[in-house]
Structure formats: C-alpha cells, structure tokens
Amino acid sequence: MFRIVKKRELAENVDEFIIEAPLIAKKAKPGQFVIIRVNAKGERIPLTIADKDPEAGTITLMVQRVGKSTYHLSCFDEGNSIRDVVGPLGKPTHIEKWGHVVAVGGGLGLAPIHHIAQGVKEAGNELTVIMGFRRKELIFWEDRMELLADRVIVTTNDGSYGMKGLVTDALRNLLDSGTKVDMVICAGPVPMMKAVADLTRDYGVPTVASLNPIMVDGTGMCGACRVTVGGEVKFACVDGPEFDAHQVDFDELMNRLKMFREKEEEAFKEFQRKHCGCHGR
Amino acid sequence: MAKREIIKKRVPVPERDPKERVKDFKEVKLGYTPQLAMEEAKRCLQCPHSPCVKACPVNVPIPQFIKLIEEGKFVEAARKIKEENILPSVCGRVCPQEIQCEGACVVGKVGDPVAIGALEAFAGDHEASVGYEKIVITEKRNKKVAIVGSGPAGIACAADLLKMGYEVTIFEALHEPGGVLVYGIPEFRLPNEIVERELSFLKEMGAKIELNFIVGKTKTVYELLEEFDAVFIGSGAGLPYMLNIEGLNLNGVYSANEFLTRVLFMGAYKFPETDTPVFTGKRLAVIGGGNTAMDVARTALRLKEVEEVMVIYRRSKEEMPARVEEVRHAEEEGVIFKTLTNPVRFVGENGWIKGIECVRMELGEPDESGRRKPIPVPGSEFIIEVDSVVMAIGQGPNPVVVDGVKEIKRGKKGEIIVDPETLMTDLPGVFAGGDVIRGGSTVIVAMGDGRKAARGIHEYLSRKQ
Ligand SMILES: Cc1cc2nc3c(=O)[nH]c(=O)nc-3n(C[C@H](O)[C@H](O)[C@H](O)COP(=O)(O)OP(=O)(O)OC[C@H]3O[C@@H](n4cnc5c(N)ncnc54)[C@H](O)[C@@H]3O)c2cc1C
Ligand SMILES: Cc1cc2nc3c(=O)[nH]c(=O)nc-3n(C[C@H](O)[C@H](O)[C@H](O)COP(=O)(O)OP(=O)(O)OC[C@H]3O[C@@H](n4cnc5c(N)ncnc54)[C@H](O)[C@@H]3O)c2cc1C
Ligand code: SF4
Ligand code: FES
Numbered sequence: 102m103f104r105i106v107k108k109r110e111l112a113e114n115v116d117e118f119i120i121e122a123p124l125i126a127k128k129a130k131p132g133q134f135v136i137i138r139v140n141a142k143g144e145r146i147p148l149t150i151a152d153k154d155p156e157a158g159t160i161t162l163m164v165q166r167v168g169k170s171t172y173h174l175s176c177f178d179e180g181n182s183i184r185d186v187v188g189p190l191g192k193p194t195h196i197e198k199w200g201h202v203v204a205v206g207g208g209l210g211l212a213p214i215h216h217i218a219q220g221v222k223e224a225g226n227e228l229t230v231i232m233g234f235r236r237k238e239l240i241f242w243e244d245r246m247e248l249l250a251d252r253v254i255v256t257t258n259d260g261s262y263g264m265k266g267l268v269t270d271a272l273r274n275l276l277d278s279g280t281k282v283d284m285v286i287c288a289g290p291v292p293m294m295k296a297v298a299d300l301t302r303d304y305g306v307p308t309v310a311s312l313n314p315i316m317v318d319g320t321g322m323c324g325a326c327r328v329t330v331g332g333e334v335k336f337a338c339v340d341g342p343e344f345d346a347h348q349v350d351f352d353e354l355m356n357r358l359k360m361f362r363e364k365e366e367e368a369f370k371e372f373q374r375k376h377c378g379c380h381g382r
Numbered sequence: 383m384a385k386r387e388i389i390k391k392r393v394p395v396p397e398r399d400p401k402e403r404v405k406d407f408k409e410v411k412l413g414y415t416p417q418l419a420m421e422e423a424k425r426c427l428q429c430p431h432s433p434c435v436k437a438c439p440v441n442v443p444i445p446q447f448i449k450l451i452e453e454g455k456f457v458e459a460a461r462k463i464k465e466e467n468i469l470p471s472v473c474g475r476v477c478p479q480e481i482q483c484e485g486a487c488v489v490g491k492v493g494d495p496v497a498i499g500a501l502e503a504f505a506g507d508h509e510a511s512v513g514y515e516k517i518v519i520t521e522k523r524n525k526k527v528a529i530v531g532s533g534p535a536g537i538a539c540a541a542d543l544l545k546m547g548y549e550v551t552i553f554e555a556l557h558e559p560g561g562v563l564v565y566g567i568p569e570f571r572l573p574n575e576i577v578e579r580e581l582s583f584l585k586e587m588g589a590k591i592e593l594n595f596i597v598g599k600t601k602t603v604y605e606l607l608e609e610f611d612a613v614f615i616g617s618g619a620g621l622p623y624m625l626n627i628e629g630l631n632l633n634g635v636y637s638a639n640e641f642l643t644r645v646l647f648m649g650a651y652k653f654p655e656t657d658t659p660v661f662t663g664k665r666l667a668v669i670g671g672g673n674t675a676m677d678v679a680r681t682a683l684r685l686k687e688v689e690e691v692m693v694i695y696r697r698s699k700e701e702m703p704a705r706v707e708e709v710r711h712a713e714e715e716g717v718i719f720k721t722l723t724n725p726v727r728f729v730g731e732n733g734w735i736k737g738i739e740c741v742r743m744e745l746g747e748p749d750e751s752g753r754r755k756p757i758p759v760p761g762s763e764f765i766i767e768v769d770s771v772v773m774a775i776g777q778g779p780n781p782v783v784v785d786g787v788k789e790i791k792r793g794k795k796g797e798i799i800v801d802p803e804t805l806m807t808d809l810p811g812v813f814a815g816g817d818v819i820r821g822g823s824t825v826i827v828a829m830g831d832g833r834k835a836a837r838g839i840h841e842y843l844s845r846k847q
Contacts, residue, residue, distance in 0.1 A: 124600050138557060144648065144657035145557075169657055185557040187594035317648070317658075320555055320596060321780050322620040323640035327631050334630060339782065353631055356733035360633040364659030371654045 102182035103137075106159055111241035114166040116175045117151075123158030125150070125188045131220035132194030132213060132311065132343055135160065136319040138185035139173050146170045147316045147338075149212035149288075150189060152219075163212040163242075169368040190319045191342050194220055194309075200283035202226045203275065204250075205268050205297055207233040210289025211242055213311040213342075217286055218249045226284075227251050229275065233268035233293070237261035269296045276304050287311070287346065291358065295351035302347050310346035312337050314357055329353050386427050390493025393422040395500045400714040404683050407569045407651065410711060411475070414497075414504040416456065423452035426496045429488050434498060437486035440830045442466045444483055444498055451501055460509035463502060468541050469534065469829065471510060471576045474503025476567060477826050478705045510579055517587055521547040525843050528553060528610040530597045530783060533561020534825045535616030535816025537584060538832030539839075544587040546840055551610070552584075553595040558647070561618055562817075563825070565647040566639075566674070568681050571708075598782040603790070603812060611846070612811045612839045615798060616832060619817035620780040625669065625773050629728025634661060634735040638674045638774035645681055663769020664689040667738060669725055670774035671695035671702035676709060678772045679717045691717050692766065696724040696743050696756045720766070724758060729765060737765040779818045790814075795821045804838035805831060813838055 107119040125135060129150045136145045152161035166172050177183065194217050202221045206214030211232060221228050230250040234240050235258045246253045254271045255263030264271055268289075276282060282304075287297040288311035301308040314326045314337050321339035328337050331348035335341060396412040397403075403410050414422065426448040434444045442463055450459035463470040479485070479499040487495035527543050529536045532554040540550045558564055560577045585591065597603060597617070606613050622637035624630060636644075641660070644650045648658035666682045668675045668691065675693055682691045693712070695702060698721050702709055713719070722743040729737040742762035745754035779796045789809035791799040798807060798814040805813045815831025817823055 124595075128600065142649070142656045144659075173657075185594050187555070187557070187596060187600070189599060190596075317640060317643055318556065320599075320620070320782055322622070323643055324622050324624060324637040325640045327624075329631060334624065334626070353733075357631065357633060359733075361659040361661055364653065364661065368654045368657060368659065 102184060103186040104182045105177055105179055108177070108179050111163065112239045115239070115241055116164045116166070118162045118164065118174075118177075119159045120162060120183065120186060121158060122160050122186050122188075125186065126153045126158050126160050127155045129153040129160060129189040129216075130193035131196065131216040133189035133191050134213075134319070134342065135162070135186050135188035136190060136316065137162075137174070137183055137187075139170060139177070140184050143173070143184065144170050145185075145317055145319070147190070147313070147319060149209075149216065149311075151212035151215045153216075163209070163215075165209040168365050169372045172369070172372065187319070190338060192340070194286070194343055196220045196224045198225050200226065201229070201281055202284045202286065203229045203231060203272065203282050205231045205233075205272060205285060205287040205289075205293075207268055207289035207293050209313070210287070210293070210311065213288040214286070215242065215245060215249075217288075217311075218246065221286070222249055229254065231256065231268050231271045231275075233257075233271075233289070234262075235259070267296070268293060269300050272297065273300060276300075276306070282306050285309070285346075286343075291351055291355045294346060294349075298346035298349065298351070308346040309343050310349055312342045312344060312349065312354060314354055315360060327357070388427070388489055388492055389425045390489075392425070392494035392497050393418050395497065400716070403570065404715045407646075407684055409573050410570050411500075413507060414500055416454070416508070419451050419456075419501055419504045420454060422497050422501060423448045425489060426452070427488055433486040433488060434483040434496075438483045439824075439826050440466045440833070442483070442502070447505060448496065448498070448501055451505060456505055456508040457512060460505040461515070463505060467826065467829065468538060469580055469825075470502045470506030472506075472534070472563065472572060472580070473826050473829075474499045474501070474506055475572050476705075476824075478824060480706050482826075510576075514583055517545060519545065519547055519587065523547040523843075525549065525611045526551070526609070527839060528606045528613045529616060530606075530613065531555075531561060531616040531618055531816075531818075532559035532581070532591065533616055533618050533816060533828060534563065535618070535818075535828040535832040535835075536561070536614065537580065538829035539614045539616060539815065539836045540584055540589050540832075541587070542833050542836035543839065544584070544589055546836070548839075548843075550588070551590040551592060553592050553597050553606075555594075555596040555617075556647075557593055559591050559593065565643050566677065568642070568646055568677050570680065570684070571677070596782065598785050603784060603787050603809070607811055611843055612813065614832070614835050614839065615783055615807075615812065615814040615818055616816045616828070617780060617783045617818045618828075619777045619820075619822050621778045621796070622773070623776045623778065625725060625775060627725065627727055629730050629735065632728055632730040632735040633733055634663065634770040635728060636770070636772045638668075638670070638678050638772055639777065641678055641772045642674075642681065645685065651685060660685070661770060662688050665692075665768045665770075666690070667692045667694055667766060667768045667771045668774055669694045669771065670776075671697065671704060672774060672776070673704045673708055675774035676704045676712050678774050679712050680708075680715060682772070683715055683717060692720050692768075693717055694720045694723050694725060694738070694740065694766070696722065697753060698722055698745060701753045722756065724756065726763065728771065735768060735771055737767045738771060739763055739765050776822055778821055783818075797821055801838075804841065805835040806838055806842065811842065
C-alpha cells in the first residue's frame with residue numbers, strides 16, 4: 102500500500118498527489134512514469150512522475166480526471182493508500198546540453214514537462230516553457246514553471262489569461278522571432294503534439310514527444326502500448342514513452358486511444374451511479 | 383509381485399458438460415474421487431524399469447506414488463511426488479503428459495496409458511484438503527537470497543532454499559504473484575486458489591514476497607547483490623512475439639499476453655464490476671497452435687459478447703504443439719479450427735480490424751523441428767471476417783531484468799546464458815532458470831531449473847563461506 106501524504110486540487114478536474122514510494126523516489130528520472138491501481142478491482146493506469154523527493158521518499162503525481170479510474174483516484178484523500186504503485190517505468194528522457202530548449206505542455210502533459218524541465222535546467226540549458234490551457238480556471242503550476250524556466254509563456258484558447266491562442270501559436274511566434282531554438286520537447290493531448298511536430302518539422306527543429314498510449318503492464322509484456330515510429334512498431338512503455346516527434350504516427354495513436362471508448366463510458370456511468378459522492382459532475 | 387493383467391481402458395476423469403462449462407470460468411475437469419483414483423491406480427504395472435520416470439523431466443517416482451494411491455495412502459502418495467515435484471496439483475493439470483510420462487507408459491502400447499497426470503493432481507488436491515505437513519526448518523543459515531519472479535521457477539527455487547535454511551525474498555513485477563500460472567493459464571484449467579495455496583505455504587515457510595517490484599527498474603541486479611548473498615532470476619518469457627504484417631496496430635488486434643492479462647488477470651470478464659475493459663466483438667480469431675492459443679480461444683468463448691471463435695494455424699492439427707487434451711476440450715466447446723491457413727495481412731476499416739487475409743498452406747518436407755514444413759499455395763488468398771484477433775505465436779525473455787548488466791550474457795532469442803550444471807550466469811552469485819534461459823518451456827521444466835539453481839546457490843554459498 103502506498104500512502105497519500107498530500108493531496109490538493111490544482112485546477113478544475115486536476116489533482117496533485119504526493120505519495121509515499123521511497124524506492125521509486127530514489128530512482129525516478131525525468132520522463133519516467135508509474136503504473137497505479139487504486140484498489141483490487143482497479144485498472145492499471147500509467148501516470149507520469151511529475152516530481153520526486155528522494156529524501157522524503159515521495160513522488161508527485163498530477164492527475165487529470167477523465168474517466169472512471171482518475172475520478173476514483175480523486176476520491177482518495179490524504180492518509181488514504183493506493184493499493185499498487187510500480188515503477189519507475191519507461192526510459193528516462195535523453196538530456197544533453199543543447200542550448201535553448203522549448204518545453205511545450207498542455208493538460209496532463211504538464212506532468213512530464215515539469216520533471217523534464219528540471220533535468221533540462223540541471224544540464225545547463227536555457228529553457229522556455231510554453232503551457233496551454235483552454236481557459237483561465239484550468240491553469241496550474243505556472244508558479245512552479247516560473248521557478249524552473251528562464252521564460253514561461255501561458256496560452257489560453259479564449260484569451261482569458263496570458264496569450265490568446267494555442268501553444269503552437271506561441272511556439273510559431275517564438276520561432277519566427279528569430280530566437281534560436283535547439284530542441285523542442287512536447288507532452289499533452291495527441292492533437293497538440295501532432296500540431297507541434299508538424300510545425301517544428303517545417304522549421305527543422307529536433308522535437309521529442311512524450312506519448313501516452315493505453316498501457317497494461319508497463320514492462321513490455323503485453324504490447325497494448327504499440328506505437329509506430331519511423332515505420333517501426335515500438336512498445337512505448339519500454340522503448341519510450343519519448344520518441345522523435347517527427348517520426349511518430351500520431352493518427353494511429355489517436356485511433357488506438359479510442360479502442361475501449363464505449364466500455365470506458367459504460368464504466369464511468371456505472372461508477373457515477375453507484376459509487377462516487379464526491380463529484381456531482 | 384505377480385504379473386498383472388493389462389486393463390486397456392482408462393478410468394475416465396469426470397468432466398463438466400461442454401455446453402455448461404463454456405458459460406463460466408470454473409474448472410472443466412472435476413478430478414478423480416478416491417474410489418476412481420484407486421481403481422485407475424490398479425492399472426499401473428509397477429514396471430521395474432519405469433520408462434515413465436525416465437520420461438519425466440524431474441523423475442517423479444511414478445510407480446511408487448501410484449502404488450500408495452492404490453493402497454489408499456493418498457497423503458503419502460502426495461509426499462512421495464513432492465520429493466521431486468513440489469506442485470503436484472499444478473503439474474497434474476498442466477504438464478504435457480502425453481509426450482512425457484504417459485507417452486512412455488508401457489500400458490499405452492496396447493491401450494490407454496495410465497492416467498498419471500490425473501492421479502498426480504488427485505494426490506496433490508487430497509493432501510491440500512487435509513492440510514499440509516508443517517515443514518520444520520532445522521538449520522538456519524545467515525544468508526539471504528533474492529528471487530526475481532514468482533512463477534514456477536521462482537517458487538521451486540524459493541521452496542528448496544527455505545528448506546535449507548536460507549532467508550528468501552521474492553520480487554515480483556506484477557501486483558499478484560504466481561507468474562504465468564495466474565496471468566496466463568486460465569482458471570478453467572488451473573484454479574487460482576491452487577496457486578494461492580502453494581504461495582501461502584511458501585510464506586508460512588518464511589518467504590517474503592515483494593510485489594510491484596521490477597528488478598532492473600525499481601532496483602537493479604547489482605543493487606540486489608549488495609543486499610543479498612545470491613540472486614536467482616526466474617523472470618520468465620514475457621515478451622510477446624508479434625506477426626509483423628500489415629495492419630498489426632489496428633484496433634482489435636491483441637497479443638495473447640494482453641488478451642489473457644486483461645480478461646483473466648485483470649478480470650475483464652467481470653467488467654464493469656472490475657475496471658479493466660476488453661473489446662472482442664462477436665467474431666474472434668486466434669493465431670497459433672500452442673497451449674496459449676487454446677487458452678485464448680477457450681477464454682474468448684466464455685465471454686458474453688463472443689459468438690464465434692476460430693483458431694488459425696499454418697500446419698495441420700497433428701502438428702499443434704498444444705496438449706492433446708486442450709485441443710480436444712477446445713473442439714468440444716465449439717472452437718472452429720482453420721488449419722493449413724496462414725495470415726498475411728490484417729484488413730482494417732476506419733482503424734478497426736475487419737478481416738484477416740490468409741493463404742492456404744500445404745505440408746512439405748520435415749523441417750529442423752521434425753514437423754512437416756508448411757508451404758503457401760500460390761493464389762489461394764482469402765479473407766476471414768473478424769471483429770478481433772489475438773496473436774499467440776510465442777514469446778521470448780523480457781530484457782528489462784538484466785538491462786545494463788554487462789556481465790550477464792544473452793543468446794539470440796534474448797535468453798540468459800548459464801552454466802548448465804549450476805545455472806550460474808557469468809556474474810558470480812547470479813543464477814537463472816525457467817523460461818528466461820529457454821525461451822518458452824513448461825511449468826515442470828521451469829520448476830526443475832528452480833531446484834537445480836537452489837542446489838547451485840547452496841554450493842556457491844557454502845564454498846564462499
Ligand atoms: C506514459 C503515460 C503517462 C501518463 N501520465 C499522465 C499523468 O501524469 N497525468 C494524467 O492525468 N494522465 C496521464 N496519462 C494518461 C492516463 O493514464 C489516462 O488518462 C488514464 O489511464 C485514464 O483512465 P480513466 O479510467 O480515468 O479514464 P478512461 O475513461 O478509462 O479513459 C479515458 C481515456 O484515457 C486513455 N486511457 C484509458 N485507459 C488507459 C490506460 N490504461 N493507459 C493509458 N491511457 C489510458 C484512453 O484514451 C481513454 O479513452 C498518462 C498516460 C501514459 C501512457
Ligand atoms: C497461456 C499459457 C499457457 C501455458 N500452458 C502451459 C501448460 O499447459 N503446461 C505447461 O507446462 N506450460 C504451459 N505454459 C508455459 C509455462 O507457463 C511456462 O513455461 C512457465 O510458467 C515458466 O515459468 P517461469 O517461472 O520461468 O516464468 P513465469 O511463469 O513467466 O514467471 C515469471 C515471473 O517473473 C515476473 N517478472 C518478469 N520480469 C520481472 C522483473 N524484471 N522483476 C520482477 N519480476 C519479474 C513475471 O511478472 C512473472 O510473474 C503456458 C504458458 C502460457 C503463456
Ligand atoms: S510405465 Fe506406466 S505402467 Fe509402467 S510404472 Fe510407469 S505408469 Fe506404471
Ligand atoms: S504496456 Fe504492456 S507492453 Fe507496454
């Protein structure tokens with residue numbers, strides 16, 4: 102059992118959990134994730150290690166509520182325990198001293214971006230973070246990114262905060278302004294990553310994307326996480342989750358994420374009906 | 383003993399009706415009653431040269447245990463088996479007896495071979511029902527051994543080391559222990575409670591089991607070597623092979639591992655009571671001819687949504703590597719066999735699988751495996767319509783456990799290379815056995831390796847002292 106040391110709501114539908122997992126905290130590197138299972142009937146779901154504190158023996162997870170398992174997890178409070186947490190999984194981010202790195206994140210992508218940003222700074226890079234949200238109320242972790250990055254650009258779709266537009270608009274501005282960009286790292290919803298990859302391909306800037314396919318074991322045992330990169334089949338949990346964004350077949354990834362859509366909706370309805378008193382939504 | 387008359391017909395093992403049993407995941411074979419077991423035991427000729435024993439990978443004293451059953455000494459029979467094989471209830475159910483002990487049985491030359499497997503399972507179950515003998519560990523050694531993986535190899539290695547007085551900790555990557563016995567082999571063949579019972583016996587003997595612990599990730603083999611005096615790697619062959627053909631990543635295309643893990647290990651057959659979903663549609667095809675393929679086919683048949691299950695295999699039924707009984711059970715339950723058929727392409731529509739383009743095959747000359755080689759018939763392509771497909775074409779060792787451990791050598795299929803006598807790798811103090819050194823094998827061979835490694839570890843640690 103893995104105890105929740107701290108929990109808070111970061112924004113609408115987004116929770117932050119600090120969880121006791123000393124062995125994982127000691128090992129976790131940027132780009133890696135854990136797989137958790139809330140209880141004995143739970144599904145195994147992957148969540149990125151957004152931060153760690155090896156001394157305290159804790160890891161930080163940032164969870165966006167999208168369905169049954171993530172809503173269920175958000176019913177857990179400080180002092181409660183999560184049944185299974187396993188990791189750290191996946192290859193750590195490959196980090197070099199590139200020069201100027203732009204990290205682009207939206208929604209659940211901010212978890213990997215946060216941890217990766219730490220590593221990128223430690224390696225002595227200049228760092229710009231572009232974080233995108235639909236509207237003001239959904240913004241979180243701007244303060245944490247400010248602490249890490251040399252420059253933070255927040256975009257909102259409706260212009261209620263920061264720059265109006267999408268992360269790609271901000272990225273294009275930056276690239277057009279003549280600022281030298283040596284590396285782009287992106288994480289978030291698949292359409293966002295695809296748009297970033299399409300943009301940077303035109304500008305010839307190397308780009309890495311942190312992919313989020315459906316997973317089961319997270320150790321290379323099942324192949325549920327298959328993605329196509331440069332025409333080759335890869336298992337994202339062991340070969341990734343980060344890949345050369347210009348080589349990733351994002352359309353296939355989007356399609357594969359829909360594989361269980363009907364069942365997921367059924368499970369979520371059932372969950373709301375039976376179980377959950379904490380979210381009226 | 384006076385020469386016995388040969389009884390050609392075997393006492394049948396009671397089984398549930400196919401029409402009933404496909405509705406649930408409960409065990410198909412009901413097993414012998416004491417009376418039936420004693421009657422079957424009478425058929426054994428007690429051959430002095432015991433070809434059955436020689437054909438058993440761990441040389442279970444077969445005529446001796448059968449004699450004890452005949453005499454009604456069931457607990458003693460189980461203990462006799464356990465001198466060589468600690469999991470009679472498991473092996474009696476899953477060993478490929480027809481190519482091992484039963485295949486060599488003298489009675490089999492003129493009639494049905496003695497039902498050694500069923501008798502073994504009976505003895506094991508009987509002993510469990512009256513309660514295991516408490517094992518007193520007389521000698522405590524102040525030495526610790528780490529076991530990686532809780533499958534048959536790890537279990538067998540742990541049990542022997544515990545009896546020798548070592549401190550044992552088992553590290554398991556998944557959230558439940560048991561290896562393929564729980565995440566692969568379905569409950570209708572091997573009920574989970576049998577595996578649970580063996581694992582709790584191990585715990586009673588003092589084994590610690592650490593779940594959610596991936597060696598190679600949570601800690602490396604090197605780190606384990608700092609805390610433990612020796613390490614045994616029994617991490618199995620968990621890496622699924624995929625058919626590298628067009629349409630592999632269409633929705634509805636699974637590896638056997640993913641399908642069985644979802645449905646059985648994660649309990650998708652109880653969805654939405656459990657959270658893990660599986661998508662099958664009405665028509666599901668399995669590609670392959672081994673035990674795994676049969677398990678997938680029969681598991682699929684038991685799902686509410688599924689109406690038709692096909693097994694697609696490129697050779698003929700005779701060449702199928704699955705246990706004969708599994709093929710028979712699958713047929714009885716209504717699985718359709720499409721043999722001499724080879725998939726060449728998965729056909730999709732809007733990202734979902736809709737069909738499998740196959741080519742007909744003919745059998746040619748025998749290949750290196752001694753089986754006749756299938757050759758495609760030109761121009762015979764046709765499409766089988768399906769809603770989902772599961773590939774059960776084998777698996778290899780998962781490299782995660784020894785990732786970055788340079789001293790440990792691996793072969794072409796990724797199998798860990800060990801000294802054949804001691805099962806030690808080239809990294810002193812690290813041993814390996816089971817599927818991880820062989821690619822795919824069997825439960826009994828994996829257990830045999832586990833025991834051999836336990837002896838190797840004991841010698842190594844005794845020498846080191
Ligand atoms: C490497 C990786 C890191 C991730 N990191 C984070 C993170 O830090 N924070 C965060 O909020 N989310 C993260 N995700 C996504 C998260 O795992 C899914 O949102 C979660 O599994 C949804 O489960 P659910 O039951 O709540 O929703 P469901 O209703 O089951 O699913 C909603 C959608 O989530 C996706 N999904 C469903 N099951 C899985 C699964 N087992 N594995 C992956 N995706 C699935 C599917 O696209 C599905 O349509 C990550 C995913 C991956 C692969
Ligand atoms: C569906 C199916 C049906 C089968 N049917 C039969 C049958 O009828 N008869 C028969 O004799 N054989 C059968 N087999 C084969 C048999 O199950 C295997 O040969 C046997 O289980 C191998 O035992 P093992 O202990 O080497 O590995 P496994 O049983 O695979 O156990 C290995 C364990 O190690 C764990 N592990 C892996 N990597 C790590 C890591 N890095 N850190 C920690 N833990 C790790 C795994 O999670 C697993 O629990 C079948 C196999 C399958 C898949
Ligand atoms: S070969 Fe058959 S008859 Fe002879 S001892 Fe073995 S089981 Fe009995
Ligand atoms: S999640 Fe199972 S292989 Fe990647």
